[in-house]
Structures are given as structure tokens and as C-alpha cells.
Amino acid sequence: MAKKKHMEGTETVNEEKKDPRDEKITGLEKQVEELTKKAEDGRNDYLRLMAEFDTFRRRTAEEKLALVKSAAGDTIKGLLPVLDDCEIALAQLEKSSDSAAAKEGTELIFNKLSAYLKSLGLERIEAKGKDFDTELHEAVTTFPAPSEELKGKVIDVVQTGYTLSGKVLRYAKVVVGA
Numbered sequence: 001m002a003k004k005k006h007m008e009g010t011e012t013v014n015e016e017k018k019d020p021r022d023e024k025i026t027g028l029e030k031q032v033e034e035l036t037k038k039a040e041d042g043r044n045d046y047l048r049l050m051a052e053f054d055t056f057r058r059r060t061a062e063e064k065l066a067l068v069k070s071a072a073g074d075t076i077k078g079l080l081p082v083l084d085d086c087e088i089a090l091a092q093l094e095k096s097s098d099s100a101a102a103k104e105g106t107e108l109i110f111n112k113l114s115a116y117l118k119s120l121g122l123e124r125i126e127a128k129g130k131d132f133d134t135e136l137h138e139a140v141t142t143f144p145a146p147s148e149e150l151k152g153k154v155i156d157v158v159q160t161g162y163t164l165s166g167k168v169l170r171y172a173k174v175v176v177g178a
Contacts, residue, residue, distance in 0.1 A: 073164055076122055080162060080170060083117070086110040087160070125161035127154045127172040136161060138171040145177030153177050 090110060093103040125136050132139065132152055140158050145151045154174045161172025 069165075072120060073169060076117060076120060076162075076164060077169060079113070079117065083110075083113060084159065086113065121165040122169070123163045125163060125168075125172045127157050127161065127174050130154050132174070132176045136163075136168065136172060137174045137176075139176045140173045142176050142178040150177040 086106060086109060089106045090103070093099075093106060127137055130153065132154055137154060138161075143155055145153075145155070153176070154172075155177045156175040157172055158175065159170075159173040162169045
């Protein structure tokens with residue numbers, strides 16, 4: 001039994017004496033875990049920041065495009081009265097046979113302006129003889145329809161309407177048959 005006690009005594013001594021390298025390894029393992037976690041957190045923060053920046057860049061580009069479209073719409077809207085005046089001038093020149101040169105010059109200006117605005121996406125709303133549509137037309141007045149088939153249809157156009165890239169820029173002001 002003395003031997004046993006002696007062995008037990010050595011075991012307790014061995015347990016009490018820990019290898020300093022084990023403590024250092026445990027400390028290093030903890031340090032590696034912390035650094036790995038920090039690196040992963042940094043990577044996640046980087047990815048999140050890149051995603052936010054991409055969203056910001058896309059949103060800014062969309063806002064710029066909307067601003068340009070809005071500005072183009074406002075510019076075209078400002079030119080519509082000029083287009084109307086050209087149409088009126090052409091109609092007046094058609095009635096008079098005095099000056100062919102003035103008629104030709106006005107037609108040239110009108111055609112160039114129309115072609116330019118059409119290239120920007122401007123389309124005329126054809127209304128005369130069509131069914132009245134509140135999405136495209138604004139009824140100025142109603143007039144007794146000369147025939148049964150003209151009821152609910154556009155009899156006359158007071159002011160031409162236009163769309164820009166499929167969106168109504170100005171409603172056509174019309175007279176509707178009742």
C-alpha cells in the first residue's frame with residue numbers, strides 16, 4: 001500500500017503541475033478565435049457597405065434619369081404653344097392664297113419642330129371621330145350629335161393633346177357629341 005500511496009501522491013503532484021505550454025496554446029487558440037471573428041465581422045461589414053453603396057449608386061442614377069425626363073417634359077410642354085401657333089398659322093395660310101412663300105416657310109418650321117419633338121418621344125393624340133376617353137381627352141363642352149353614331153364621340157378638337165413616351169403630357173380639349 002505504501003507504493004500505492006506513493007503513486008497517488010505523484011498523480012496529484014502531476015495534476016498540480018500543468019505544462020506552461022498548454023496554457024500558452026489555449027491562450028493562442030482563444031486569440032485565433034477572436035481574430036477570426038474580427039476578420040469575419042470586418043468582411044461582413046465590408047459586404048454590407050458595398051451593397052449599400054451599390055444601392056445608393058443605382059438610386060442616384062434613377063433620380064438623375066427621372067430629373068432629365070422631367071426637364072425634357074417641361075421643355076417640350078413649353079414648346080407646345082409654339083406648335084399650336086404653327087398649326088393655326090398653317091390653317092390661316094391655307095385659307096388665303098396670297099403668299100405661297102409664307103405658307104411654305106411656316107410648313108418648313110412646323111415640320112422641323114414636329115420632327116424634333118417626335119424624336120424626343122412626343123406623340124399627338126388623335127381625337128376627332130374617336131370615342132371620348134377620359135384618359136386622353138378633356139371635354140370642353142358637349143354638342144348635340146348630328147347623327148346617332150357620333151354620340152359619345154369626339155366631334156371637334158379645340159386643343160390638340162400630346163403624350164410623351166406614352167405618358168399624357170397634355171390632354172386633348174375636345175367637343176363631345178351628346
